[in-house]
Amino acid sequence: MADDLFNSFMNGPDEQGRFGIFGGRFVSETLMPLILSLEEEYNKAKDDPSFWAEMDSLWKHYVGRPSPLYHAERLSAHLGGAKVYMKRDELNHTGAHKVNNVLGQILLARRMGKTRIIAETGAGQHGVATATVCAKFGLKCVVYMGAHDVKRQAPNVFRMRLLGAEVIPVTSGRGTLKDAMNDALRDWVTNVRDTFYCIGTAAGPHPYPALVRDFQSIIGKEVRWQLAEQEGEGRLPDTVIAAIGGGSNAIGLFHPFLDDSSVKIIGVEAGGKGVDDRMQHCASLTGGRPGVLHGNRTYLLQDEDGQIQEGFSISAGLDYPGIGPEHSWLHETGRAEYVSITDKEALEAFQLCCAMEGIIPALEPSHALAHVMKIAPELPNDHIIVMNMCGRGDKDVFTVARHLGFDMSDTEEGRNLED
Amino acid sequence: MTRIDATFAELKAAGKKAFVSYVMAGDPDYETSLELVKGLPAAGVDIIELGLPFTDPMADGPTIQLAGQRALDAGMTLAKTLELATEFRKEDDTTPIVLMGYYNPIYNRGVENFLSDAKAAGIDGLIVVDLPPEEDEELCIPAQKAGLNFIRLATPTTDDKRLPTVLQNTSGFVYYVSVTGITGAAEAQAGDVGPEVARIKSATDLPVIVGFGINTPEKAQNIASISDGAVVGSAIVSQVASGKPLPEVLEFVRALADGAHSA
Numbered sequence: 001m002a003d004d005l006f007n008s009f010m011n012g013p014d015e016q017g018r019f020g021i022f023g024g025r026f027v028s029e030t031l032m033p034l035i036l037s038l039e040e041e042y043n044k045a046k047d048d049p050s051f052w053a054e055m056d057s058l059w060k061h062y063v064g065r066p067s068p069l070y071h072a073e074r075l076s077a078h079l080g081g082a083k084v085y086m087k088r089d090e091l092n093h094t095g096a097h098k099v100n101n102v103l104g105q106i107l108l109a110r111r112m113g114k115t116r117i118i119a120e121t122g123a124g125q126h127g128v129a130t131a132t133v134c135a136k137f138g139l140k141c142v143v144y145m146g147a148h149d150v151k152r153q154a155p156n157v158f159r160m161r162l163l164g165a166e167v168i169p170v171t172s173g174r175g176t177l178k179d180a181m182n183d184a185l186r187d188w189v190t191n192v193r194d195t196f197y198c199i200g201t202a203a204g205p206h207p208y209p210a211l212v213r214d215f216q217s218i219i220g221k222e223v224r225w226q227l228a229e230q231e232g233e234g235r236l237p238d239t240v241i242a243a244i245g246g247g248s249n250a251i252g253l254f255h256p257f258l259d260d261s262s263v264k265i266i267g268v269e270a271g272g273k274g275v276d277d278r279m280q281h282c283a284s285l286t287g288g289r290p291g292v293l294h295g296n297r298t299y300l301l302q303d304e305d306g307q308i309q310e311g312f313s314i315s316a317g318l319d320y321p322g323i324g325p326e327h328s329w330l331h332e333t334g335r336a337e338y339v340s341i342t343d344k345e346a347l348e349a350f351q352l353c354c355a356m357e358g359i360i361p362a363l364e365p366s367h368a369l370a371h372v373m374k375i376a377p378e379l380p381n382d383h384i385i386v387m388n389m390c391g392r393g394d395k396d397v398f399t400v401a402r403h404l405g406f407d408m409s410d411t412e413e414g415r416n417l418e419d
Numbered sequence: 420m421t422r423i424d425a426t427f428a429e430l431k432a433a434g435k436k437a438f439v440s441y442v443m444a445g446d447p448d449y450e451t452s453l454e455l456v457k458g459l460p461a462a463g464v465d466i467i468e469l470g471l472p473f474t475d476p477m478a479d480g481p482t483i484q485l486a487g488q489r490a491l492d493a494g495m496t497l498a499k500t501l502e503l504a505t506e507f508r509k510e511d512d513t514t515p516i517v518l519m520g521y522y523n524p525i526y527n528r529g530v531e532n533f534l535s536d537a538k539a540a541g542i543d544g545l546i547v548v549d550l551p552p553e554e555d556e557e558l559c560i561p562a563q564k565a566g567l568n569f570i571r572l573a574t575p576t577t578d579d580k581r582l583p584t585v586l587q588n589t590s591g592f593v594y595y596v597s598v599t600g601i602t603g604a605a606e607a608q609a610g611d612v613g614p615e616v617a618r619i620k621s622a623t624d625l626p627v628i629v630g631f632g633i634n635t636p637e638k639a640q641n642i643a644s645i646s647d648g649a650v651v652g653s654a655i656v657s658q659v660a661s662g663k664p665l666p667e668v669l670e671f672v673r674a675l676a677d678g679a680h681s682a
Contacts (some may be wrong), residue, residue: 004503016553023553024553024554025523025553025554026549026550026551027549027551027573028477028478028548028551028555029571029572029573029576029577029585029596030478030572030574030599031553031572031575031576032551032552032553032576033577033578033581034576078601104606106562127645140423142645163529172481172484173474173475182476182477185477185478185480186477186478186480186601188476189478189599189600189601190599190600190601190604190605191599192599193576193599194577290527291526291527292521292522292523292549293475293522293523294475295549297526300523302523303526305497305498305521305524306497306523306524306525306527306528307472307473307474307491308474308475308523308525337504365588397526398483
């Protein structure tokens with residue numbers, strides 16, 4: 001990679017909403033005027049100190065930010081190499097990083113006078129965060145969720161309903177995140193005048209990838225000063241690692257470090273049952289190629305004819321055949337490295353984290369942790385890895401129990417979860 | 420002058436409105452859909468919109484989603500869709516074919532390759548739902564250079580400020596989407612649509628055709644009477660989905676065409 005690319009990685013996207021060839025605004029004409037007005041509104045908000053003052057206040061008092069940066073001592077000692085820190089975004093209100101972005105989008109929706117919020121959700125964390133913030137602001141909330149995910153993430157479905165959201169199970173396709181996003185877009189086209197689409201990941205048409213990234217970048221910005229506080233002024237992480245479905249928690253951690261050439265950046269995709277031609281994975285960068293879906297050009301899992309393929313992952317939150325466009329660009333420029341972790345490896349990391357650190361991680365960050373487990377033993381003791389613990393595992397305990405052969409079928413929730 | 424331009428010139432000379440029908444290529448299978456497409460001109464169809472199947476048709480309702488799924492399940496591809504057009508062209512060299520779909524299968528084929536294949540197959544125009552004017556460099560401009568019409572959708576959210584942008588690189592005709600919504604869903608009311616069509620016509624010389632929510636001969640007539648013609652898609656695709664024999668489907672198409680032509 002050319003040195004002169006540094007100092008420019010944080011500049012994207014361009015005026016067309018592109019990161020290199022990726023991104024853009026591939027939407028139907030009905031949505032185009034709204035997307036342009038969202039961009040205008042966001043540009044105004046971005047430069048408005050009162051917008052950020054409101055965000056900061058909500059982040060502090062409602063979400064509980066800053067989230068801790070935690071030195072995982074036992075885990076580090078067990079792995080016997082690098083010093084591993086966890087960015088504890090699972091401690092946020094609603095249990096994941098998703099709320100960082102939702103707050104920003106809901107404030108924009110309010111500025112735009114929209115009264116109805118729609119969202120898509122995979123694992124349910126973005127749906128829960130959206131339902132939560134809508135409840136706080138008294139907005140109507142409709143969440144699209146794949147029927148398959150409704151089944152495997154039942155606790156989150158109930159949470160959303162408690163919070164007053166309408167959850168619509170999506171049966172088209174294989175009933176996962178991709179299909180939920182299709183139906184959310186169909187709803188938006190139909191109700192464009194009063195509805196704001198709160199997208200949960202750093203993907204979709206411009207300006208979504210940029211604004212979601214900007215709202216999630218609070219993660220990396222905090223890591224910067226928190227690490228300096230604990231390790232000394234100016235100390236940067238040597239490696240930052242995060243799991244990637246669409247890639248919003250990852251871009252939030254990565255973005256503030258893009259121009260620091262000493263920081264190695266690693267994104268971890270869901271390898272499912274293995275990244276090979278059986279296509280039982282969700283590793284868009286490792287196993288896909290560029291295409292156009294859901295409003296942006298990015299790496300996609302697709303067949304020879306350009307038809308989109310279904311992903312496969314134990315983690316509903318990573319089960320998406322695309323990835324945010326900025327990641328595609330970071331992949332092609334070589335600024336970030338993208339690897340994949342299988343379901344089996346993620347389950348092992350999940351258990352190790354519980355046993356070693358007393359933290360039950362979500363299956364999504366378990367993928368990132370599994371890669372930490374792979375590389376940390378080979379690295380020197382003064383090498384600092386920061387991994388993003390982007391969500392907690394309460395929602396996943398039934399799935400994990402099933403995979404580990406633990407019988408929970410005599411519990412009420414267990415009975416509802418058989419699939 | 421494309422077949423589309425020639426067709427509108429003829430209709431204008433005869434004082435008639437256009438009837439445009441949409442069918443999904445390969446639904447329920449290649450042979451059946453080829454026979455259906457071949458039967459459309461005799462049933463009164465002036466312009467054929469040929470749906471290019473895609474796994475994730477974000478602007479389509481359940482009827483067309485399922486049609487695309489049936490076609491894909493039966494092995495339909497972009498290459499076979501163009502093959503179907505080629506077959507049709509062996510018997511009919513005048514009825515325009517507009518290929519309608521989403522960008523990814525085209526991007527995946529490569530724009531230059533696609534355009535030369537489409538041209539060779541006798542395709543006259545393209546409607547690509549997820550390519551707004553902001554992305555004109557992708558396909559719209561190369562398509563016009565290759566001699567294909569690029570037909571743009573105008574919608575109820577296309578305000579006066581934006582209309583010139585939408586019309587700028589449009590050719591063939593303008594497709595006015597009469598409702599904010601997906602295909603096959605809401606009903607278009609001629610009373611609401613009339614002023615919108617007039618607004619667009621005052622900004623362009625191109626014919627303005629109206630679609631979305633038209634499912635009976637009466638509605639086709641009402642809509643055609645306040646525009647340059649009507650498009651029917653989901654209602655025809657539903658007939659195919661119900662497994663009706665082709666002659667019955669074509670009879671339904673004939674009734675719709677008569678409706679539009681009587682306007």
